[in-house]
Amino acid sequence: MKTKTILRTLTAAAAFAFVAQVSATETIVIKGSDTLGAKMVPQIAEAFKAQKAKAGIEVAFEIAAEGSSTGVASVIDGTAEIGMSSRDPKAKEVAKAKANGIDMQTITVAKDGIAIIVNESNPLTAISLEEIELIFSGDATDWSAIAAQTGSISAYTRNTSSGTYAVFQKLGMSSRDYGSDTQKMAGNEQIASEVAKNPNGIGYVGLAYINTPGVKVLPVNGAAPDSAAYPLARPLYYLVNNGKALTPLADEFIKFSLSAEGQEIVKRVHFLPIK
Amino acid sequence: MAAKPKTDHNKPAFSKRRALFLGQDSDSIIKAFFGSNAMVAIVILALITIFLFKEGAGFAGLYHKSLEEYRLSGLEYVDVLKEKREGYTELTRYLNDVKSDWINELKDSGASQAEINKAVFSPESKALFFGYMRAGSDLKKFVKTKMDVAIEIRDQHTTNENLRETIANYTKRIAQIQSDRYEFSPEDRAKYILLLRDNPDARTGAEITDETVLDQKDREQFAALLQAESEQTEGTIQPVDFYTAIEDVTSEQARYAEILNELEAKLTTVVASADAINFNSADIDGRITTFKKLNASYFAGIEKHKAKLADWDQKASVTLFQSLGAFLTGKDWITASDQQDWYGLLPLLTGSLLISGIALIFAIPFGVGAAIYVNQIAGHAERNFIKPYVEFISAIPSVVIGFFGVVVFGEAIRLLSQLEFLQWVPFFPVQERLNAFTAGCLLALMAIPTIFTLAEDAINNIPRHFKEASLAMGATPLQTTMRVIVPTALSGIISAIMLGFGRVIGETMVVLLCAGNRIKIPDFTEGVGVFVEPVHTMTGIIAQEMGEVVQGSLHYRALFMVGIVLFFVSLLINFSAQWIVKRYSKLGD
Numbered sequence: 001m002k003t004k005t006i007l008r009t010l011t012a013a014a015a016f017a018f019v020a021q022v023s024a025t026e027t028i029v030i031k032g033s034d035t036l037g038a039k040m041v042p043q044i045a046e047a048f049k050a051q052k053a054k055a056g057i058e059v060a061f062e063i064a065a066e067g068s069s070t071g072v073a074s075v076i077d078g079t080a081e082i083g084m085s086s087r088d089p090k091a092k093e094v095a096k097a098k099a100n101g102i103d104m105q106t107i108t109v110a111k112d113g114i115a116i117i118v119n120e121s122n123p124l125t126a127i128s129l130e131e132i133e134l135i136f137s138g139d140a141t142d143w144s145a146i147a148a149q150t151g152s153i154s155a156y157t158r159n160t161s162s163g164t165y166a167v168f169q170k171l172g173m174s175s176r177d178y179g180s181d182t183q184k185m186a187g188n189e190q191i192a193s194e195v196a197k198n199p200n201g202i203g204y205v206g207l208a209y210i211n212t213p214g215v216k217v218l219p220v221n222g223a224a225p226d227s228a229a230y231p232l233a234r235p236l237y238y239l240v241n242n243g244k245a246l247t248p249l250a251d252e253f254i255k256f257s258l259s260a261e262g263q264e265i266v267k268r269v270h271f272l273p274i275k
Numbered sequence: 276m277a278a279k280p281k282t283d284h285n286k287p288a289f290s291k292r293r294a295l296f297l298g299q300d301s302d303s304i305i306k307a308f309f310g311s312n313a314m315v316a317i318v319i320l321a322l323i324t325i326f327l328f329k330e331g332a333g334f335a336g337l338y339h340k341s342l343e344e345y346r347l348s349g350l351e352y353v354d355v356l357k358e359k360r361e362g363y364t365e366l367t368r369y370l371n372d373v374k375s376d377w378i379n380e381l382k383d384s385g386a387s388q389a390e391i392n393k394a395v396f397s398p399e400s401k402a403l404f405f406g407y408m409r410a411g412s413d414l415k416k417f418v419k420t421k422m423d424v425a426i427e428i429r430d431q432h433t434t435n436e437n438l439r440e441t442i443a444n445y446t447k448r449i450a451q452i453q454s455d456r457y458e459f460s461p462e463d464r465a466k467y468i469l470l471l472r473d474n475p476d477a478r479t480g481a482e483i484t485d486e487t488v489l490d491q492k493d494r495e496q497f498a499a500l501l502q503a504e505s506e507q508t509e510g511t512i513q514p515v516d517f518y519t520a521i522e523d524v525t526s527e528q529a530r531y532a533e534i535l536n537e538l539e540a541k542l543t544t545v546v547a548s549a550d551a552i553n554f555n556s557a558d559i560d561g562r563i564t565t566f567k568k569l570n571a572s573y574f575a576g577i578e579k580h581k582a583k584l585a586d587w588d589q590k591a592s593v594t595l596f597q598s599l600g601a602f603l604t605g606k607d608w609i610t611a612s613d614q615q616d617w618y619g620l621l622p623l624l625t626g627s628l629l630i631s632g633i634a635l636i637f638a639i640p641f642g643v644g645a646a647i648y649v650n651q652i653a654g655h656a657e658r659n660f661i662k663p664y665v666e667f668i669s670a671i672p673s674v675v676i677g678f679f680g681v682v683v684f685g686e687a688i689r690l691l692s693q694l695e696f697l698q699w700v701p702f703f704p705v706q707e708r709l710n711a712f713t714a715g716c717l718l719a720l721m722a723i724p725t726i727f728t729l730a731e732d733a734i735n736n737i738p739r740h741f742k743e744a745s746l747a748m749g750a751t752p753l754q755t756t757m758r759v760i761v762p763t764a765l766s767g768i769i770s771a772i773m774l775g776f777g778r779v780i781g782e783t784m785v786v787l788l789c790a791g792n793r794i795k796i797p798d799f800t801e802g803v804g805v806f807v808e809p810v811h812t813m814t815g816i817i818a819q820e821m822g823e824v825v826q827g828s829l830h831y832r833a834l835f836m837v838g839i840v841l842f843f844v845s846l847l848i849n850f851s852a853q854w855i856v857k858r859y860s861k862l863g864d
Binding site for chain 1: 368372
């Protein structure tokens with residue numbers, strides 16, 4: 001008899017705690033690009049959480065970073081409040097959103113350069129867009145095509161669902177298809193480490209990864225990745241559904257990301273602030 | 276002496292008394308429990324199979340539609356145009372290869388980097404190598420323009436289809452609103468408020484809040500506003516007529532012919548300039564001669580190419596069967612392309628088979644050998660050590676093995692391959708640490724326990740009298756093992772190998788991490804070198820791309836089709852393993 005009472009009390013207490021938990025914290029669901037979701041958004045989220053905690057408001061974040069395509073898709077089917085994307089939504093996706101009654105809006109939060117990296121033993125010191133296209137489209141398969149060195153090129157790319165994959169195709173390869181000799185790696189990290197180990201390797205990574213030991217960044221058309229004229233830069237977006245009002249908290253979060261404090265974090269994780 | 280414990284000899288070992296529950300005794304309840312467990316397993320398996328086929332079923336239709344659009348929009352025509360460009364690129368590559376040979380020979384002859392630069396960047400050699408590369412820019416530009424036109428036609432068509440779907444959704448929604456039983460849902464209310472914000476004159480009266488009661492008039496108003504929006508959307512459709520639009524793609528034939536003529540003239544002069552360079556090597560001179568011949572045959576092919584362009588028929592129909600064939604025999608797997616997505620199985624299938632083949636080359640001798648040793652030759656203590664040890668390997672999670680492959684094994688192979696005294700090995704030095712060989716070796720590790728355990732069981736199942744009879748005839752223990760035991764157990768051993776093969780081909784994590792993920796049919800002309808090429812696999816592609824595709828899209832269905840193929844491969848392997856045991860088992864003869 002006694003155990004039963006204790007059990008009942010415990011259950012009630014647990015249920016109460018659960019309810020209290022639910023009413024006190026609000027969750028912001030963010031899904032999409034792993035370029036944004038790897039470091040930048042989680043860090044902004046932490047800072048935002050800390051700021052809110054001071055005001056006595058508990059905020060929880062659910063951040064899933066699986067690729068820009070998922071960001072667009074989750075805004076379309078409403079599973080995320082904010083989507084993250086490292087590329088413009090495709091015409092197909094906008095039309096699909098429209099078909100579902102969703103007016104997709106993009107908010108630029110930062111800019112990202114795609115850096116071209118080669119092994120540090122590579123004598124090459126600069127590269128042109130034209131040469132990048134030659135290499136990644138598979139037209140040139142040997143280093144001798146662009147330099148006075150030999151060795152078959154190992155070109156490492158992101159995998160097909162990555163936003164960087166599509167953006168690089170547009171910015172660096174005049175929208176041509178990747179050559180069939182390119183190798184599709186799981187992420188920035190893997191590209192950087194393969195290039196660091198392979199003297200004939202070349203790949204592209206986000207700016208956060210250029211300090212990997214053993215790799216060397218090549219200026220493109222004479223411009224370094226952090227200069228204004230760098231041809232391989234792209235905006236990073238939040239995606240929201242314009243047709244439905246955001247929760248006040250999500251709205252505040254977006255404003256926070258664009259504020260001076262948010263942009264400071266953007267700089268810290270090696271992206272370019274928008275202002 | 277202590278008294279004997281009292282034993283009741285009349286009491287049976289098993290009690291016959293049974294408790295009843297809901298009119299059933301415990302025996303039938305236990306039977307029903309086990310029966311239902313088996314049933315659930317079967318039902319779940321059936322559901323998985325049905326799901327797999329259901330998701331894959333739409334593929335043929337969608338791919339058919341995509342291929343039809345590919346033909347109608349003229350993208351196929353552009354691909355024919357591209358053939359000549361590809362041929363030119365191929366020649367450029369050949370020339371580069373010659374250049375790289377030349378640089379290597381200069382290096383071997385002891386020239387310094389400055390001297391090499393001087394030779395390679397001399398005006399004559401620039402005229403040849405860079406001149407050749409530049410000569411094709413007009414051709415490239417022409418093909419690119421045509422491609423953009425064709426892509427635009429196709430994209431406009433896709434946009435129109437989406438818009439039509441939108442309008443159909445509007446119509447459905449309006450019909451719902453106009454029916455009498457309709458009540459405003461929260462989404463509709465939000466939409467209505469949004470529409471009113473854009474059309475402030477539409478509703479007179481107070482602001483709508485979440486509590487406002489919406490009446491019949493609001494419903495009519497809402498329907499009218501939606502209708503207006505739908506009509507506006509309809510206005511944005513720009514119809515595409517494939518048969519007239521194609522003219523923008525196929526026009527300018529004369530200009531194209533001219534470009535090809537110019538290219539021929541330019542290339543001829545550029546190639547002739549090769550004679551001005553002194554390569555100092557009979558080898559390279561020979562390659563230049565071959566290059567000239569290749570150019571000649573490239574030029575000779577121009578007429579045939581033009582004929583092919585003229586023969587291209589936009590109206591030729593694509594059958595469902597052809598689209599399935601394009602999947603099963605397709606050599607390209609290109610997704611997220613601006614031009615055309617291709618879903619061809621061959622690069623993935625050959626990749627999977629190559630890796631499995633490598634794995635089996637290692638796993639069969641080790642697995643079967645260990646089984647024979649443990650069962651026939653090893654002593655008791657040895658057996659008690661080896662058997663659990665080998666079987667323990669299968670307890671290592673595959674992701675751990677994969678990680679080990681990336682960080683340790685792949686790198687070790689690469690470093691080893693660069694050692695000077697090992698250069699006689701055909702495919703050394705290895706440039707990629709992630710390749711079919713790395714993945715195959717690790718998979719062999721995972722197949723060994725399967726093959727070992729099952730083969731050992733098969734040998735163990737040989738009746739004792741086979742061995743005794745053989746020994747009695749005067750055969751040595753080794754003769755008995757090799758001539759009697761192993762041949763008798765052969766069907767079981769082969770079946771063990773088949774199941775090991777099934778284990779390997781279905782493995783995902785290791786191949787995803789270690790195979791290098793290059794979607795291209797391995798180049799088998801390389802001989803043994805094919806082992807160290809990076810490949811992609813059927814399991815790997817599903818794991819890599821499934822998480823991120825839009826549900827129900829062509830890409831999604833294509834991945835399920837790969838899953839179905841994998842399913843049939845596994846089914847076939849398991850089926851033949853059982854068949855071999857039944858058909859060739861020598862026991863009981």
